[in-house]
Amino acid sequence: MLKLTINDKEIEVPRGTMLLDACQQAGADIPTFCYDPDLKLAGSCRMCVVEVQGRRNLQASCVTPCENNMIVDTESANVVEARKIILELLLARHKLNCMVCEKVGACKLQEYCYRYDVKESRFAGEAAHFTREDPNPFIERDYDKCIMCTRCVRACEGITGAQAINVKDRGHHAKISTIFDGKLADSSCVFCGQCIMVCPVGALTSKVSMGKGRPFEYEKVLTTCTYCGTGCMLELNVKDDTVVGVTSNRDAQLSPVNKGALCVKGRFGWDFIHYKDRLTTPLIRENGQLREASWDEALDYAANRLNAVKAQHGPDSIALFSSARVTNEENYLAQKMARVAIGTNNVDHCARL
Amino acid sequence: MTNTIEELEKDATVIFLIGTNTTENHPVIGYKIKKNVRENGAKLIVADPRRIELAEMADVFLQFRPGTDVALLNGIMNVIINEGLQDKDFIEKRTEAYEDMKQVVEKYTPEIVSAITAVPAEDIVKAARMYAAAEAGSLCYAMGITQHTTGTDNVKSCCNLALLTGNLGRPGTGVNPLRGQNNVQGACDMGALPVTYPAYQAVAVEANREKFEKAWGVKLPTAKGLMLTEAINAAYHGDVKALYCLGENPMISDPDSHHVEAALKKLDILIVQDIFLTETAQMADVVFPGVSWAEKEGTFTNTERRVQRVRKAVNSRGDARQDWQILSDMTTRLGYPNSYASPEEIFAEIRSLTPSYAGITYDRIEQTGLHWPCPTEEHPGTPILHTEKFSRGLGLFHAVEFKEAFELPDEEYPLILSTGRQLYHYHTRSMTRRAIALDTHRPENQVQVNQKTAAKLGILNGEKVRLTTRRGSIELKAQVTDILNEKLVFTFFHYGEAAANVLTQGEALDPIAGIPEYKVCAVRMEKII
Numbered sequence A: 001m002l003k004l005t006i007n008d009k010e011i012e013v014p015r016g017t018m019l020l021d022a023c024q025q026a027g028a029d030i031p032t033f034c035y036d037p038d039l040k041l042a043g044s045c046r047m048c049v050v051e052v053q054g055r056r057n058l059q060a061s062c063v064t065p066c067e068n069n070m071i072v073d074t075e076s077a078n079v080v081e082a083r084k085i086i087l088e089l090l091l092a093r094h095k096l097n098c099m100v101c102e103k104v105g106a107c108k109l110q111e112y113c114y115r116y117d118v119k120e121s122r123f124a125g126e127a128a129h130f131t132r133e134d135p136n137p138f139i140e141r142d143y144d145k146c147i148m149c150t151r152c153v154r155a156c157e158g159i160t161g162a163q164a165i166n167v168k169d170r171g172h173h174a175k176i177s178t179i180f181d182g183k184l185a186d187s188s189c190v191f192c193g194q195c196i197m198v199c200p201v202g203a204l205t206s207k208v209s210m211g212k213g214r215p216f217e218y219e220k221v222l223t224t225c226t227y228c229g230t231g232c233m234l235e236l237n238v239k240d241d242t243v244v245g246v247t248s249n250r251d252a253q254l255s256p257v258n259k260g261a262l263c264v265k266g267r268f269g270w271d272f273i274h275y276k277d278r279l280t281t282p283l284i285r286e287n288g289q290l291r292e293a294s295w296d297e298a299l300d301y302a303a304n305r306l307n308a309v310k311a312q313h314g315p316d317s318i319a320l321f322s323s324a325r326v327t328n329e330e331n332y333l334a335q336k337m338a339r340v341a342i343g344t345n346n347v348d349h350c351a352r353l
Numbered sequence B: 001m002t003n004t005i006e007e008l009e010k011d012a013t014v015i016f017l018i019g020t021n022t023t024e025n026h027p028v029i030g031y032k033i034k035k036n037v038r039e040n041g042a043k044l045i046v047a048d049p050r051r052i053e054l055a056e057m058a059d060v061f062l063q064f065r066p067g068t069d070v071a072l073l074n075g076i077m078n079v080i081i082n083e084g085l086q087d088k089d090f091i092e093k094r095t096e097a098y099e100d101m102k103q104v105v106e107k108y109t110p111e112i113v114s115a116i117t118a119v120p121a122e123d124i125v126k127a128a129r130m131y132a133a134a135e136a137g138s139l140c141y142a143m144g145i146t147q148h149t150t151g152t153d154n155v156k157s158c159c160n161l162a163l164l165t166g167n168l169g170r171p172g173t174g175v176n177p178l179r180g181q182n183n184v185q186g187a188c189d190m191g192a193l194p195v196t197y198p199a200y201q202a203v204a205v206e207a208n209r210e211k212f213e214k215a216w217g218v219k220l221p222t223a224k225g226l227m228l229t230e231a232i233n234a235a236y237h238g239d240v241k242a243l244y245c246l247g248e249n250p251m252i253s254d255p256d257s258h259h260v261e262a263a264l265k266k267l268d269i270l271i272v273q274d275i276f277l278t279e280t281a282q283m284a285d286v287v288f289p290g291v292s293w294a295e296k297e298g299t300f301t302n303t304e305r306r307v308q309r310v311r312k313a314v315n316s317r318g319d320a321r322q323d324w325q326i327l328s329d330m331t332t333r334l335g336y337p338n339s340y341a342s343p344e345e346i347f348a349e350i351r352s353l354t355p356s357y358a359g360i361t362y363d364r365i366e367q368t369g370l371h372w373p374c375p376t377e378e379h380p381g382t383p384i385l386h387t388e389k390f391s392r393g394l395g396l397f398h399a400v401e402f403k404e405a406f407e408l409p410d411e412e413y414p415l416i417l418s419t420g421r422q423l424y425h426y427h428t429r430s431m432t433r434r435a436i437a438l439d440t441h442r443p444e445n446q447v448q449v450n451q452k453t454a455a456k457l458g459i460l461n462g463e464k465v466r467l468t469t470r471r472g473s474i475e476l477k478a479q480v481t482d483i484l485n486e487k488l489v490f491t492f493f494h495y496g497e498a499a500a501n502v503l504t505q506g507e508a509l510d511p512i513a514g515i516p517e518y519k520v521c522a523v524r525m526e527k528i529i
Helices: A019-025 A077-091 A108-115 A151-160 A194-198 A264-268 A295-313 A328-342 B006-010 B027-040 B053-057 B069-082 B088-094 B098-105 B110-117 B121-132 B151-164 B184-189 B206-216 B228-236 B257-266 B323-333 B343-353 B436-441 B451-456
Strands: A002-006 A009-013 A049-052 A070-073 A139-141 A165-168 A175-178 A204-206 A219-224 A233-239 A242-247 A283-286 A289-292 A318-321 B014-018 B043-047 B060-062 B137-141 B175-177 B242-246 B269-274 B286-289 B298-301 B306-310 B415-420 B446-450 B464-468 B473-481 B488-492 B521-527
Touching: A002 A019, A009 A019, A019 A049, A019 A070, A049 A077, A077 A108, A151 A165, A151 A194, A151 B027, A194 A204, A219 B306, A242 A264, A264 B436, A283 A295, A295 A318, A295 B242, A295 B269, A295 B286, A295 B323, A318 A328, A318 B228, A328 B184, A328 B206, A328 B298, A328 B323, A328 B343, B006 B027, B006 B137, B014 B027, B014 B069, B014 B121, B027 B043, B027 B053, B043 B053, B043 B121, B060 B121, B069 B098, B069 B110, B069 B121, B069 B151, B088 B151, B110 B121, B121 B137, B137 B151, B151 B175, B184 B298, B206 B343, B228 B257, B242 B323, B298 B343, B446 B451, B446 B464, B451 B473
Parallel strands: A002 A070, A318 B242, B014 B043, B014 B137, B043 B060, B137 B175, B242 B269, B269 B286, B415 B488, B446 B473
Antiparallel strands: A002 A009, A049 A070, A139 A204, A165 A175, A219 A233, A233 A242, A283 A289, A283 B286, B298 B306, B415 B521, B446 B488, B464 B473, B464 B521
16 A cells, blocks of 8 residues: 555555545545546646645646655645636636536536636637538537547447547647548447547537537436347436436446446437427327327227127237336236236237337 | 356456447446457457448457358367367356367368458468467357348357367356447346247246146246248238337338338338337327337346336327336226236236246345345345356357358349448437437448459449348448448448348348348349439
8 A cells, every 4th residue: 555645634545556546535626627537648738737745846636646654735826726727727718608508517628717717818829720510410529629538539439339530630720620620420420429438628529419418507317228129227317397308427336237337329319308299188080080088088089999809809819018217117017908808818019029 | 157257357358359349338337348459468359341430459369251150160179179278177167068069070180161251261270279279269249140040040150169178157258249239138037038938037937837837826838939031921921910119110220111111101100109200100100109228217128137227208299108017907807907006016017927026126236236136135236147057057059050141142132231330320220310429420321342342343432322122222322431341331220210130131031040031142233324
């Protein structure tokens, strides 16, 4: 074990622990942009710098291994000044349209500028502009808001394995790009939206959710995805009794199968829920046409017709298709209905299809 | 799955995929396989008639002729046995009928199998050695294995291979069917099957019937029920007169759509319970509006047998009613009064009759779902099956001979048609056609065709073609590609507008599972001028 003193607090950590981890264990709130516990380390944004006694430079804590007897200050005057300058440098090219930004309230840049009282940038001047329409229907890419933390690049490679994007060019002109700087649809992108999940600012957002609600306006309801059999957990974003988006939860306890990773259907395929032609009333066919009916009328009609068939042709002339789409509870009731109320084992579902 | 999804990322050292296009149909499982291969150096064997995405990173890619799965797997086992790579200890202690299997497999030399499957003999040898040498070999399959007239044989062959190499009962091993739909595992577990009550308690066993008769307080039917495909055929022949269809869309999902339509039209009454007026609901006599998954409480069971919560996020609109309430109301009206207060109360009844679910409660799965079997409330669940013994005791080898598919290409219909799914749509597209981004991205059906075949027929990429089988024909765009060979075309079954199942045959099914042969039928393709 290694012994460290962090903000006057003594702490022991196993060898190999990074300083950021140790600081967090010691209760320090270290701001980070490029660091993500699920991704390869980048050590590029320098926001997590701390002051280590005896070291000439401030240390990026996410990539600095702990050493015995380190004495660390996480909010010294030097550290605060460095973080302010980093924020000012980022603001020099970050488009400030927070009033219409999807990420407002959940944006790390906004949070840290507030925390360190950074109101404007002294480095205003020639900033590169990147915004170009990407016509895909899923992911809004606004690289004028990008802070080049590269979390999207590392998530694309490390979580999804798509390797669709990377950093193009250097310095002021650096930007995130697909191969040949083309459209996402022409790259190896599979539109899983893991890039949106890890983006700390509003550079990457969901086009399907656009304008429907910002993070502080909706509640998240954790549930199991309705598409394939993998059983990913996802969060339905609910505002005014309406689903306005999907986010994911990366806690392995709450999201044991996927740990936040989703596919394109899970993340972007939710808007059928409120689609305009959802059935909202029972229907009965009359003179060849389906007409609206009350529940009592529809249920009685269906039950009487089934009972008539049963009386005339026996219970095995009736079949029931249950569904791989509905819950266990509903499947149980469906097969029970077939067996106890109709009196047949003619019950199956689409497992074979 | 005998094992869990996480093991494919962490524990498996060799992953053998056959008949699963994992990155399209189980994308998140696909990510995990890629990660294991890229970061841990796991070996990957992919057997598929198409050069699917994962084939690109495979150590061995076996591009075999559709429908020759048994031959291919027998060939692999032939090499393993001949080279003495089988797990003799496992075979001796945990299995039986090895000699019967061995006798059949002896005939399937790599050369003979190569002639049947069109896979080079040396690749068969390479795959055999790689899988047999695995510290932990996981075999995953999906409907590429099952949707054949020999589907059951194909599954048995997969089991044979895992038994032969002792790849069962340990982390990273297993025979792992990747199930396609959110709760297909749960629907089976719950006894929504013609031959079993919940937890696969066979209807034919008198003691089981007595147990459920006692619990439910009625005399239960003894006759074997009809499978879905049989029920449609019975309706066509006038033996089934009424059909209650809950959240299913057989007009698009079942084989030979014209036949399905004719069958549904002959019914005295068709009742459909759904959230949209699907192609099937449009033919119904009564339609009950149910609710979507975002509007209900309950549980789904995923492909690794993990029972997880479904939570209500929003209220349903209009007069739509909870599906469990509709079923409960109908059951009462059909003469069996019942009422439940909530899905949780139904789950309590399920637990009391379903030994593998007995220990699972809503409280226990509030955070993290549990794997069945979970017999008691103290039981931690069972992520890995068959660690000590199999359900029947010893693992049974099956001697399986290769049989050709039912409908092979001929002069009139010279190509093989396979159907399946794609990443951007789901099943009969009743949901994803209304998910605007998904449908904008993939608005219409396509048929994948090899460039040489396309050239021969004068077809350019994106041009309209007509596919015709003995059942019917559809028109759709050609996607010219080199991921499949000249004899094969592949299309997607999601699209009602160019419905693949107009083409498929429902006449010959797997004799045990009743599954249709969606991966092989004979088809003709022509350019539309």
